[in-house]
Amino acid sequence: xxxxxxxxxxxxxxxxxxxxxxxxxxxxxxxxxxxxxxxxxxxxxxxxxxxxxxxxxxxxxxxxxxxxxxxxxxxxxxxxxxxxxxxxxxxxxxxxxxxxxxxxxxxxxxxxxxxxxxxxxxxxxxxxxxxxxxxxxxxxxxxxxxxxxxxxxxxxxxxxxxxxxxxxxxxxxxxxxxxxxxxxxxxxxxxxxxxxxxxxxxxxxxxxxxxxxxxxxxxxxxxxxxxxxxxxxxxxxxxxxxxxxxxxxxxxxxxxxxxxxxxxxxxxxx
Amino acid sequence: xxxxxxxxxxxxxxxxxxxxxxxxxxxxxxxxxxxxxxxxxxxxxxxxxxxxxxxxxxxxxxxxxxxxxxxxxxxxxxxxxxxxxxxxxxxxxxxxxxxxxxxxxxxxxxxxxxxxxxxxxxxxxxxxxxxxxxxxxxxxxxxxxxxxxxxxxxxxxxxxxxxxxxxxxxxxxxxxxxxxxxxxxxxxxxxxxxxxxxxxxxxxxxxxxxxxxxxxxxxxxxxxxxxxxxxxxxxxxxxxxxxxxxxxxxxxxxxxxxxxxxxxxxxxxxxx
Numbered sequence: 001x002x003x004x005x006x007x008x009x010x011x012x013x014x015x016x017x018x019x020x021x022x023x024x025x026x027x028x029x030x031x032x033x034x035x036x037x038x039x040x041x042x043x044x045x046x047x048x049x050x051x052x053x054x055x056x057x058x059x060x061x062x063x064x065x066x067x068x069x070x071x072x073x074x075x076x077x078x079x080x081x082x083x084x085x086x087x088x089x090x091x092x093x094x095x096x097x098x099x100x101x102x103x104x105x106x107x108x109x110x111x112x113x114x115x116x117x118x119x120x121x122x123x124x125x126x127x128x129x130x131x132x133x134x135x136x137x138x139x140x141x142x143x144x145x146x147x148x149x150x151x152x153x154x155x156x157x158x159x160x161x162x163x164x165x166x167x168x169x170x171x172x173x174x175x176x177x178x179x180x181x182x183x184x185x186x187x188x189x190x191x192x193x194x195x196x197x198x199x200x201x202x203x204x205x206x207x208x209x210x211x212x213x214x215x216x217x218x219x220x221x222x223x224x225x226x227x228x229x230x231x232x233x234x235x236x237x238x239x240x241x242x243x244x245x246x247x248x249x250x251x252x253x254x255x256x257x258x259x260x261x262x263x264x265x266x267x268x269x270x
Numbered sequence: 271x272x273x274x275x276x277x278x279x280x281x282x283x284x285x286x287x288x289x290x291x292x293x294x295x296x297x298x299x300x301x302x303x304x305x306x307x308x309x310x311x312x313x314x315x316x317x318x319x320x321x322x323x324x325x326x327x328x329x330x331x332x333x334x335x336x337x338x339x340x341x342x343x344x345x346x347x348x349x350x351x352x353x354x355x356x357x358x359x360x361x362x363x364x365x366x367x368x369x370x371x372x373x374x375x376x377x378x379x380x381x382x383x384x385x386x387x388x389x390x391x392x393x394x395x396x397x398x399x400x401x402x403x404x405x406x407x408x409x410x411x412x413x414x415x416x417x418x419x420x421x422x423x424x425x426x427x428x429x430x431x432x433x434x435x436x437x438x439x440x441x442x443x444x445x446x447x448x449x450x451x452x453x454x455x456x457x458x459x460x461x462x463x464x465x466x467x468x469x470x471x472x473x474x475x476x477x478x479x480x481x482x483x484x485x486x487x488x489x490x491x492x493x494x495x496x497x498x499x500x501x502x503x504x505x506x507x508x509x510x511x512x513x514x515x516x517x518x519x520x521x522x523x524x525x526x527x528x529x530x531x532x533x534x535x536x537x538x539x540x541x542x
Contacts, residue, residue, distance in 0.1 A: 069441040091443025101438050105456040105533050114452065115442045146533045166442050 021080075022047040022170055022202040023068070028077030028087075030063055031232070037063045039232035041077070043204075043221050045170075050196055051204045052213040054264065055223030060233035061206045064223075065174050068204070069095040081170060093170040094163035098178060100155040102147035108158055109134075109143040115166035130165060136195065137161040153184040160192075164201070173205040177212065189215055190249055197245045210268075214260045215252055217241055222267040237267045323503035332507035338492070339511060345488040346481065347515065349405055350473040353412025357469060360413060361420025368421075369428045369454070370446065379425075386418050390479055398483050408480040408488075415476040416469035423465025427458020460534070463527040470519040478512055 025043040029036070037060040045051040055061055066072045068079050073088035086092040094115075102111045109127050112134075116126035134140055137157045147155060156176060163171050177185050177192075193216065196203060207213050213220045219240050225233030241260055243251050251257050305325050311317055312324035319327065332339070364382070368375040390411060397407035431454055439449045481490025489508055496504040528535075 066437070069437075071437055071440055090440050095438065095441035097434050097438055099432075099434060101432065101435050103435075103453065103456065104537065105459070105531070106452075118439075118442050118444050118448055118452075146536045148533065148537045 020046060022049075022082065023093075023204065024078075024080040025064070025068065026078045026080060028064070028067055028074045028079065029232075030060075030067055030072070030074045035227055035230075036232035037227040038067075038074075039225075039234050041223075041233075041235055043235060045202055045204050045219075047202055048200055049202055049218040050193070050216055052217035052220045053204060053206045053223060054210065054213045054220055054268075055208065055225075055233065056268075057208055058228060059223055059225050060227050061223060062174060064233075065095065065172055065206060068172055069093065092167075093172060094167040095172045096159055096163040096174065096176055098175045100147075100159035102155055102158055102162075104147055107144050107146060108139065108150070111147060112139075112158055112162045112165060115162060130161070133161060133165070136198070137164075138191065151184075152180055153188060156180065156188065157191075160195075164195075164199070168199055168201055171201055171203045173203060175206050175208070178207070178209070185212075192216070193245050193248055210261055210264055211252065214241060214257055214264065215248060220260075220264055222264060224267075224269065236269070239264050239267065320500065320502065323506055327503040328506040328510065331501070331503040332510065335504060335507065339489075339508065342487055342489045342492045343511060343515065346474065346477045346490070346512075349408040349477040349480075349488065350412060350519075352405075353409045353476065354416050354469060354473040356409065357413045357416030357473070358420055358466070361417035361465075361469075362424060364417065365421045365424035365428065365458075366450065368425060369450075375425075382418060382421060385414060390415055390476060394480050394483050397480070403484045403486065408477055408485070411480045412473050412476040415472045419465035419468040419472070420462065421465075423461040423463075424458045427461040428454045430461070431457045459527075459531055463523060463530075467520050467523045470523050471516045474512060474516045474519060 021044045023043075023045040025041055028038060028041045030038040041064060043051070043053070053061055053064070063072075067074045067087065070079075070086060070088055070090035070092060077087070078085050079087040081092055102108075103114070106114070109130055110123075113123075113126035113130035116129060117123055121129075131143060134143060137160065139154060139158060139161065142150060142154065142158070147158070150158065156179075160173075160176065163173070177188050180188060189212070195201070205213075205216065219238055221238045222236045223233050224236040225231050227233060239260060243256070308322075309325050312319065312322060312327075323331070364378070368379060393414070394407070394411055397410055401407040401410060435453055436449060439453055444452070477488065478490040478493065481488035482494055485491045489512055493505065493508050496508065
């Protein structure tokens with residue numbers, strides 16, 4: 001069976017009840033026409049973890065996310081969320097793209113409550129639920145503003161709240177902080193870990209920033225390949241980072257951080 | 271106040287308030303100068319009054335025939351209003367259908383473009399032949415003339431939506447109709463209103479052209495009558511009335527646009 005192919009993980013307990021893994025990407029391959037983009041991708045995100053998918057630009061990370069989000073069906077393989085195959089089915093988990101993609105014609109409250117409205121919740125009730133979370137996402141007092149009036153960091157937090165309201169259980173985040181300046185980014189990292197800790201959210205995050213990956217992730221998957229040059233992407237290896245969330249703020253200044261970074265660089269072949 | 275500081279910045283950059291006020295007066299001054307020149311040409315006898323009536327004679331004709339003109343204008347406005355409403359409905363329906371089904375787009379978009387190459391004046395006699403002298407041929411002509419800018423504007427707007435936005439909506443399980451409702455239609459509003467402004471002007475002109483070819487009432491009918499009577503002062507009066515009506519209609523469209531898109535003002539301020 002394919003289901004045990006990722007090294008070192010047990011997806012199901014022996015009794016077959018409690019799934020230990022929130023998300024399992026199992027042998028996924030994908031391609032467009034003659035170009036093979038992904039080859040046999042195996043990846044596991046445990047419940048409550050933040051996992052980072054690290055790799056150079058254009059190596060197929062976004063293609064993988066499209067498959068996981070159900071926007072495209074893979075050529076081969078399965079995507080299991082809580083043990084259920086969701087490949088090719090959109091609407092199962094929250095997906096946040098690189099751009100904030102807030103709708104310019106909706107106020108912040110209507111933007112962030114949109115996923116609830118799409119699910120059929122009445123507008124007033126959806127707004128009320130979203131309003132209660134504005135504080136946690138650092139968006140107090142912005143409910144009736146237009147997106148164009150907000151700073152980049154605030155827009156990104158609004159986009160994150162929208163994803164969170166769609167599904168607080170599992171979030172796919174495609175380079176969510178890459179467009180921000182260094183200071184805003186550092187603030188967002190601390191805040192993001194805080195939100196994840198508070199809400200018990202599981203997240204899979206794409207990044208091409210090694211420091212960001214080591215700083216945020218409980219486990220880093222390194223992806224390598226150059227599909228454009230006829231070399232499909234595969235997982236080169238993974239690196240576990242065992243550092244409590246409370247100590248993450250200072251983590252980057254420790255020797256352990258550099259050791260993780262060294263091993264990740266090795267996996268990247270640099 | 272929000273947004274007041276960018277406005278002040280731009281005023282400073284453009285040379286401050288007094289200069290801006292002067293620029294706003296440029297158009298009225300030019301129009302008044304032209305009218306004065308026209309009056310001088312007529313009063314000096316350079317052009318005989320039966321060829322070019324003076325502005326004062328035109329105003330006199332406008333005032334003298336006012337009750338009659340109001341009656342004709344109401345007919346024209348009714349035709350234009352009904353035709354424009356039907357044109358918007360048909361144009362919007364066509365745009366949504368062509369956006370939803372690629373086949374329809376491929377099959378009918380060239381045809382839609384083709385309808386625009388047919389001169390309105392050329393099909394008007396046919397419409398009169400088919401539908402008689404009543405209101406119907408006028409409305410049909412206006413629909414044909416107005417639905418194109420609406421369809422093209424909306425389709426362009428739908429296609430301008432960021433594909434990532436559509437992906438995001440799909441990932442949230444949005445249906446095709448929900449994507450249309452929450453993303454595509456609002457995104458197409460600016461282009462829709464640009465199209466509508468053109469359509470509004472077409473509607474009045476289309477009504478007048480259709481009335482030329484036969485009818486019982488309307489500004490086009492009035493125009494034909496005064497032309498046959500060689501009363502060029504009345505001819506000019508009705509021309510001014512028609513262009514005033516078009517301007518008012520375009521202004522109404524602009525006002526509706528501002529109310530319908532309150533976020534646009536904020537974005538413009540942020541952009542400055």
